[in-house]
Amino acid sequence: MKAEIPWKKRKLVAQLIDPDRAGGDSLATAVMYAERAGLDLFLTGGSLTSVPVEGVTARLKQLTSIPVVLFPGNLTQLTTMADAIFLLSLISGRNPELLIGNHVIAAPILKDVREKVIPVGYMLIDCGGGTSVEYMSQTSPIPSGKNDIAVATAVAGEMLGMRAIYLEGGSGAGRPVDPSMIRAVRDQLTIPLIVGGGLDSASKVEEAFTAGADMVVIGNGCEQNPDLITGACRVRDRFNSHSVTI
Numbered sequence: 399m400k401a402e403i404p405w406k407k408r409k410l411v412a413q414l415i416d417p418d419r420a421g422g423d424s425l426a427t428a429v430m431y432a433e434r435a436g437l438d439l440f441l442t443g444g445s446l447t448s449v450p451v452e453g454v455t456a457r458l459k460q461l462t463s464i465p466v467v468l469f470p471g472n473l474t475q476l477t478t479m480a481d482a483i484f485l486l487s488l489i490s491g492r493n494p495e496l497l498i499g500n501h502v503i504a505a506p507i508l509k510d511v512r513e514k515v516i517p518v519g520y521m522l523i524d525c526g527g528g529t530s531v532e533y534m535s536q537t538s539p540i541p542s543g544k545n546d547i548a549v550a551t552a553v554a555g556e557m558l559g560m561r562a563i564y565l566e567g568g569s570g571a572g573r574p575v576d577p578s579m580i581r582a583v584r585d586q587l588t589i590p591l592i593v594g595g596g597l598d599s600a601s602k603v604e605e606a607f608t609a610g611a612d613m614v615v616i617g618n619g620c621e622q623n624p625d626l627i628t629g630a631c632r633v634r635d636r637f638n639s640h641s642v643t644i
């Protein structure tokens with residue numbers, strides 16, 4: 399059976415766990431807040447990590463029944479242990495390794511768990527200042543305000559068979575993806591839309607959901623304030639109680 403994420407039912411909140419920042423009690427603390435808030439998913443991964451993603455994924459699975467989705471920043475972060483695996487294609491860039499090369503290398507490892515694989519069209523959006531993902535991917539982000547390029551890229555990704563599109567402002571982005579771009583992309587897509595990067599307050603999460611995000615991803619904001627996940631999930635619950643669907 400294919401890994402399914404319950405997109406159609408409701409808006410979702412995901413928390414990104416960077417393995418390098420999951421030491422000590424921080425993972426158990428994150429799980430405690432997440433369970434209390436009713437978090438939908440954990441993502442594990444990062445642009446550059448020195449701690450293996452596999453260990454953090456395994457530990458999360460021991461600590462909680464909240465599903466864990468692999469969000470691999472590079473080929474060293476492959477593990478089949480997660481409940482689902484985002485197979486990211488960086489469709490905003492023109493780096494062939496991130497469009498197909500790495501996928502070929504990963505295929506022999508992933509083929510036996512292919513039901514867990516969810517192909518995601520990953521789009522880097524310029525949200526002010528250089529981000530790790532921009533440097534590490536050696537690609538240019540889509541300029542802010544170029545909504546037409548973002549829409550065309552996302553629609554191309556959908557037509558290529560991606561099962562979701564991810565608008566990425568970059569971890570710790572100065573500002574999140576602009577709501578006008580989220581709205582423009584949402585209007586033209588029939589697949590789920592994920593938005594992440596710089597969502598460090600409940601009001602920014604609300605703006606992203608209002609503009610049409612189906613799932614938000616929060617990383618840094620929760621590292622600084624674990625209780626942010628409570629506020630984000632409350633916002634989600636408000637949307638879901640109004641039966642907002644895609």
Ligand code: 1GP
Nearest residue numbers: 569570594595596617618
């Ligand atoms: C990064 O979108 C995620 O891939 C999360 O970004 O750390 O800025 O929340 P933040």
